[in-house]
Amino acid sequence: MTSSSDIAVPPVVSVRGISKTFRIFDAPAHRLLLPLLNRIRRVFGIAPRPVRVFRALDNVSFEIAPGETVGIIGRNGSGKSTLLQILVGTLQPNEGEVMVKGRVSALLELGAGFNPEFSGRDNAYLAGAIIGLSRAEMDSLLPQIEKFADIGEFIEQPVKTYSSGMYVRLAFSVAIHVSPDILVVDEALAVGDTAFQTKCLTRIRRMQSEGVSIILVTHSTNTLLEYCDRGIYLRRGEMVLDGACRDVVKRYADDLVDEEGGAVIYADDSITVAEPADEDHPQSRAIALNADGPASEIVEASILDSNGQGRTTFSNGDQIVVRVGIRVHRRIEAPCFGVQIKSVDDIALWAGTTQNMSLTPKALEPGKYEFSWRLKLDMTGNRYVIALGIGDIDSGEYHRHSRVPYAGHIDVLPEPHSGHGWLAPKPQFSDPKRLAR
Numbered sequence: 001m002t003s004s005s006d007i008a009v010p011p012v013v014s015v016r017g018i019s020k021t022f023r024i025f026d027a028p029a030h031r032l033l034l035p036l037l038n039r040i041r042r043v044f045g046i047a048p049r050p051v052r053v054f055r056a057l058d059n060v061s062f063e064i065a066p067g068e069t070v071g072i073i074g075r076n077g078s079g080k081s082t083l084l085q086i087l088v089g090t091l092q093p094n095e096g097e098v099m100v101k102g103r104v105s106a107l108l109e110l111g112a113g114f115n116p117e118f119s120g121r122d123n124a125y126l127a128g129a130i131i132g133l134s135r136a137e138m139d140s141l142l143p144q145i146e147k148f149a150d151i152g153e154f155i156e157q158p159v160k161t162y163s164s165g166m167y168v169r170l171a172f173s174v175a176i177h178v179s180p181d182i183l184v185v186d187e188a189l190a191v192g193d194t195a196f197q198t199k200c201l202t203r204i205r206r207m208q209s210e211g212v213s214i215i216l217v218t219h220s221t222n223t224l225l226e227y228c229d230r231g232i233y234l235r236r237g238e239m240v241l242d243g244a245c246r247d248v249v250k251r252y253a254d255d256l257v258d259e260e261g262g263a264v265i266y267a268d269d270s271i272t273v274a275e276p277a278d279e280d281h282p283q284s285r286a287i288a289l290n291a292d293g294p295a296s297e298i299v300e301a302s303i304l305d306s307n308g309q310g311r312t313t314f315s316n317g318d319q320i321v322v323r324v325g326i327r328v329h330r331r332i333e334a335p336c337f338g339v340q341i342k343s344v345d346d347i348a349l350w351a352g353t354t355q356n357m358s359l360t361p362k363a364l365e366p367g368k369y370e371f372s373w374r375l376k377l378d379m380t381g382n383r384y385v386i387a388l389g390i391g392d393i394d395s396g397e398y399h400r401h402s403r404v405p406y407a408g409h410i411d412v413l414p415e416p417h418s419g420h421g422w423l424a425p426k427p428q429f430s431d432p433k434r435l436a437r
């Protein structure tokens with residue numbers, strides 16, 4: 001584990017050895033009843049029923065320097081929101097110390113912060129008051145807040161009538177306009193539409209240049225790489241790594257693929273994934289059949305190079321072959337096959353189906369089949385996940401039979417000077433020409 005103890009200037013955030021536990025009850029009523037029941041048990045000399053405790057954060061320590069942007073990444077339930085709530089003071093840790101210096105404004109998950117009965121405008125005033133701004137200061141900020149949020153007349157309506165996107169627009173707008181020293185942004189941004197997300201990220205850039213310290217929770221490795229000076233990776237409440245974004249992303253991606261590539265992982269309705277089917281081809285996976293399964297199923301997938309060799313590492317421009325085994329249980333008149341390339345954090349980067357490629361695969365009788373997709377890589381150095389699907393077309397509509405969200409992954413080697421992100425558009429630049437006027 002690396003640490004940030006080499007920060008020379010005094011930190012604006014210092015977290016030392018914090019842990020947070022939650023008591024877990026089988027039903028909400030037990031929260032009230034269990035203490036009562038245990039008191040009665042004690043009266044009768046019966047040992048009290050133990051309360052189960054869940055450790056959401058375990059001995060987490062880090063510091064954030066003024067002007068630094070730190071990204072916190074981790075899978076669902078890894079403790080990111082709990083950590084943010086401790087930083088903004090809405091939760092207290094059971095152990096450890098937290099020091100936060102300066103004005104903190106936070107855009108936490110939906111539901112936190114605003115009073116649902118108050119109008120958007122009143123909530124903005126309330127948020128201003130909480131952070132220490134006077135009514136007069138808020139009066140002068142409100143036009144900018146309303147303009148950035150761009151929710152029109154809804155600003156007069158109770159926020160309980162807002163869509164989640166409108167809520168986030170207002171919450172973000174308030175958070176950035178109250179001149180924070182530290183801006184805390186939970187992944188709530190993901191709720192907004194793309195145009196609004198872009199606007200927020202542009203604003204975050206501006207705040208970075210103004211020296212605001214920013215803590216950004218994200219599932220997107222790309223956001224981490226692009227916007228953060230440092231990354232913190234949480235896994236099941238523990239801090240796995242605090243260090244350079246590249247290292248954090250690599251570690252997170254490795255774990256994600258290890259965990260996803262394990263025995264049974266898919267939330268998908270009908271599919272379970274077994275151990276690799278072919279020892280020589282670690283990418284090859286056998287997919288267990290469901291007893292009352294659909295008309296067809298993907299039962300095996302492997303990723304090969306253009307010579308038919310199982311491989312995981314490729315260079316940009318290479319061709320990959322995704323070999324797919326399917327089992328057809330009932331005749332399919334008009335089968336449709338799909339393939340998708342995703343980032344490791346499950347963002348769909350490209351998807352193609354035989355239908356949208358205007359291909360018409362022939363009808364399939366029950367039996368076992370094998371086919372392949374051949375794809376030319378045109379992307380930056382990164383890890384990518386391949387997903388597969390099969391279904392049929394009936395009256396122009398696609399009906400899914402089965403889907404494999406993780407059929408394997410590939411690593412595309414980074415190329416020098418290729419920029420970062422996912423696309424590799426081979427940009428060319430022409431020097432600025434001075435204009436006459």
Ligand SMILES: Nc1ncnc2c1ncn2[C@@H]1O[C@H](COP(=O)(O)OP(=O)(O)OP(=O)(O)O)[C@@H](O)[C@H]1O
Nearest residue numbers: 022023054056074075076077078079080081082083
């Ligand atoms: N009030 C609570 N009572 C019991 N358990 C809780 C409570 N709040 C959080 N947890 C548990 O603590 C763990 C961490 O939750 P947290 O919301 O911090 O995770 P997260 O990393 O933000 O997840 P996500 O990416 O899904 O938002 C989860 O297992 C969650 O169920």
